[in-house]
Amino acid sequence: MKLDAKAIRYLTSEDFKVLAGVETGSRNHEVVPTPLIVQLSGLRGGSGVHRAISNLAKINLIAKVKNAKYDGYRLTYGGLDYLALNGHQKQKVVYSVGNQIGVGKESDIIVVAHSSGAQRILKIHRLGRISFRTVKTNRDYLRHRHTGSWMYMSRLAAMKEFAFMKALHENGFPVPEPIAQNRHTIVMSLIDAFPLRQIAKVAKPAKLYSELMDMVLELARFGLIHGDYNEFNLLIKEEVIPDADGNVADIEDAHDDQIKLTPIVIDFPQMVSIDHANAEMYFDRDVNCIKRFFQRKYHFVSDAPGPSFKDARKNFMKNPGKRLDVEVEASGFSRKMARELEKYMDEVGANTGEGEGDEENEDDSEEEDSEEEEEVNEDEPEQSSAADESAQRLEALEISGSSEK
């Protein structure tokens, strides 16, 4: 499901009030009855509200549903996207929307811009998307949940990711700067870098490898395990080191030794505490993902065995950093929310790790669309980085109806 922001500028403030009414009604109605929408929109009934309803339905922000007893509407992902975008626009976080640069299993990644022109990343969490299409055994279970769940779970994922990114950023970890969260979306700084997956050659694999392992240990020292630490979720900045005279060569002309690689970690919805019941499994899996990738791609095998969970715990006991797992819990992403999200991810198989699109996971790709398959095909032309894509024109939102009168 792609974000199409084009129609947003034609929506009036009445349309947004009605859309927000459907959202509110969805909290306890699978199908929100039309009279309730009228009531929740806070507008006086009459042709205006009904015009707004049919407008919203026409552009698929709400969908008409007939249930056994009455007719009504439900909010679509598109409708939720528009509510979130409208929120970001009002907070002056997002001014225009550019290209979609990634379609993950459970998210869409879009380049957006602030009114200053600064480019940012909008990550839209879409839990439930892949699950419905590919995890057949879970369909019945999911069908019987109340419809709010995909919305709620996606919002939990966004809250969790934002809370962890904030704690990590504040404590000096190399992660994007978290800027805002609204519903199922977060806005963060754009990292001008390629995922490790796309870095064909590394001059000193041993150095990068040990930096990545140090980072796993450092995270653990702060009470955290990433849980999806792999070649897709590590962006590698390539910078040319200035020479003795302070001149910086063009990256294309630079010698391998002149290029400094800096890893940036992204993607935090599956992070767990070092006290988690399966902490050791997650930790080992993170270490092994990197180990396997370096072996396969760079033919690099470290002499030292990878750090073990025991090493990590020892480190953590002897010289603990701030407990970021505890800090996040206190920040509003509660233990109860963490449990709900984890349970959902376990049930739909979103927590299996091993990297999205990893060869070993291809058995569940039969129903995925071609975009997702492109990501796993090494023969495909390389994807461009977020910054390349964003050079293309950004679509200004100019949400006409969103300013309160």
Ligand code: ADP
């Ligand atoms: P998912 O949960 O779907 O895996 P990610 O957060 O890992 O989503 O993002 C998917 C891809 O989008 C990344 O592999 C990366 O290429 C790109 N991306 C995500 N965040 C950023 C960012 N802040 N800056 C630049 N590129 C990003």
Ligand code: MG
């Ligand atoms: Mg990812």
